[in-house]
Amino acid sequence: xxxxxxxxxxxxxxxxxxxxxxxxxxxxxxxxxxxxxxxxxxxxxxxxxxxxxxxxxxxxxxxxxxxxxxxxxxxxxxxxxxxxxxxxxxxxxxxxxxxxxxxxxxxxxxxxxxxxxxxxxxxxxxxxxxxxxxxxxxxxxxxxxxxxxxxxxxxxxxxxxxxxxxxxxxxxxxxxxxxxxxxxxxxxxxxxxxxxxxxxxxxxxxxxxxxxxxxxxxxxxxxxxxxxxxxxxxxxxxxxxxxxxxxxxxxxxxxxxxxxxxxxxxxxxxxxxxxxxxxxxxxxxxxxxxxxxxxxxxxxxxxxxxxxxxxxxxxxxxxxxxxxxxxxx
Numbered sequence: 001x002x003x004x005x006x007x008x009x010x011x012x013x014x015x016x017x018x019x020x021x022x023x024x025x026x027x028x029x030x031x032x033x034x035x036x037x038x039x040x041x042x043x044x045x046x047x048x049x050x051x052x053x054x055x056x057x058x059x060x061x062x063x064x065x066x067x068x069x070x071x072x073x074x075x076x077x078x079x080x081x082x083x084x085x086x087x088x089x090x091x092x093x094x095x096x097x098x099x100x101x102x103x104x105x106x107x108x109x110x111x112x113x114x115x116x117x118x119x120x121x122x123x124x125x126x127x128x129x130x131x132x133x134x135x136x137x138x139x140x141x142x143x144x145x146x147x148x149x150x151x152x153x154x155x156x157x158x159x160x161x162x163x164x165x166x167x168x169x170x171x172x173x174x175x176x177x178x179x180x181x182x183x184x185x186x187x188x189x190x191x192x193x194x195x196x197x198x199x200x201x202x203x204x205x206x207x208x209x210x211x212x213x214x215x216x217x218x219x220x221x222x223x224x225x226x227x228x229x230x231x232x233x234x235x236x237x238x239x240x241x242x243x244x245x246x247x248x249x250x251x252x253x254x255x256x257x258x259x260x261x262x263x264x265x266x267x268x269x270x271x272x273x274x275x276x277x278x279x280x281x282x283x284x285x286x287x288x289x290x291x292x293x294x295x296x297x298x299x300x301x302x303x304x305x306x307x308x309x310x311x312x313x314x315x316x317x318x319x320x321x322x323x324x325x326x327x328x329x
Contacts, residue, residue, distance in 0.1 A: 022268040026283035033290045041297045048174065050293070055175065056168070058289040059182035060240045061259050062282060066189040067117075067233030068260040069281040073193075074226045075206035075273030076131040080120060080138035081234050081260055082253030087142040088112040088238035093155040093248030102164040109242070110235035116142060117231015121224030139257070146250035155248045167243035178240045185236060190278040202226065206273025262309060263288055266316045288312075 037045035044050055064081045071078045092109040100108075116138060123134040157164060167178045193199035204212040205222050213219050241252050266284030269276025288309065295305040 023279055023283060026267065026280065026287065029287055030283065030290065033287065033294065037290070037294055037297070040294065045297060050297070052174070052176065054289055054293050055179045056244060057292070058285055059179050060237050060244065061256055061263070061289070062182050062285050063185050063233050063237040063240065064256055065260045065263045065281050065285050066185055066278060067230035069189070069264050069269060069276055069278055070193065070202055071226050071230045072261070072264050072269050072271065073206045073273055073276040074202045074223060075209065076124065076223065076226060077135065077261070078120065078227065078230045079132065079135040079257050080116065080142055081230060082256035083139045083142035083146070084113055084116045084231060084234040085238045085241065085253040085256065086250050087116065087146040088235050089242050089248035089252050090146040090150045090155065090250055092238060092242065093157060094149055096158060097155075105164060106239050109238040110232060113231045113233070113235025113238060114228055115231065117228040117234070118224065120231065121227030124227065125220035125223040143250060150248070150250050152250060157242060157246045157248070164239070164243055165246050167240065178243055181236070181240065185233070186278060186282055193278055203274060208274070259288055262313045265313060271317070
């Protein structure tokens, strides 16, 4: 008889040292941006209203970024997050017109987001579609369905659902409640990624799917769950954007997928999977959010902002490739 198959989960890659050094570099970049803000706009950069604005903007994209971090560490990519968030917001506000309350709206947004994520995951894991193609198809389909449901109109949240809007207007210690929701999602994401079997399996699947399969991990099932998690984050983000804008719209989340993926890459997560951290992704997100804020405060052109973001993404990927070559035996 042959030896029994080992079912142990592969050990978590040793990334702490590399991750901490990269985090220090990201903190340095943030500090540099703060200095630029103080020099160019000393009158209003560090005001309470501007800092709250930065955190509120980061909160919505940040929740999506947490889900994107899991997917990319697991060796995938999700281009549909912005469109799924828009679809969830439209569906939830449509439900609200049927006299359902804010709790039902929130549950609807979460279910729609998670459902779209499950469809992505099933197509990729069991339908054998390339993640780029599957999620690109979902991007187009979700945006189109959102436009069809809303008739390309912005749907306002009615006064009887003001409890949802309170997430943006109610403040605790001067900070909106939606920022605390974002912080909670980040903490839970960190715990799941670093302190659970699910997190270890995510690193294993992204690092070497075949080795993970031989170790007893159901790679296809785990891949589907990763995209469902990304969809769940999109549903939560839909709740936050409805609270901020008091609307559901098919235009919500335009290019959010690029911001989220860019934040994850800048934070040190490998596009090929197997390495990355939640902390790095959030630091990357804050860098992007600060850049956006500085462009707005200084009245710079939006087109220039997009060019700057594109250059940052290219530089981050080139640095990743150089570091990998240096570490290669």
